[in-house]
Amino acid sequence: MNSKPTQAVLIQHALAAIERVLAHDDNAAPVPFFGPTDLGELPIEKQALLQRLEQQHYRERPAYCALHFCLVSASALLGVSQTLLDRQVAPSPADREREWNALANHAKIAGRSAYRAALILADPPQGDAGLS
DSSP states (O other), rough: OOOOHHHHHHHHHHHHHHHHHHOOOOSOOOOOOOOOOHTTTHHHHHHHHHHHHHHHHHHHHHHHHHHHHHHEEEHHHHHHHHHHHHSSSSOHHHHHHHEEEEEEEEHHHHHEEEEEHHHHHHHHTOOOOOOO
């Protein structure tokens, strides 16, 4: 019996569950994140303002923000798994490049999100669990 379809279905269910968790708290402010590419196109003053906004949000609710980034990381790692499961046996050069680009993109998102979560938790404010 080929377990590949079963694994693919389970990965899809896991991705859907993570998306539901990320979308669950309708009353919470979204967790801001501005990547270098987004910021690089803005004037210096606007870049500084957005970075301060990020930091303020992370300090006010560190556990909540870290949880968000951990879930984003987990979702991206499931994307890596999904890409690996969907690989063709003998891909064309274009398909191989597309697969490697997808793997690299998912891996970057996973790593950067996990790292951001760790940075947020490394210096939480005193006395606030950040989950409220």
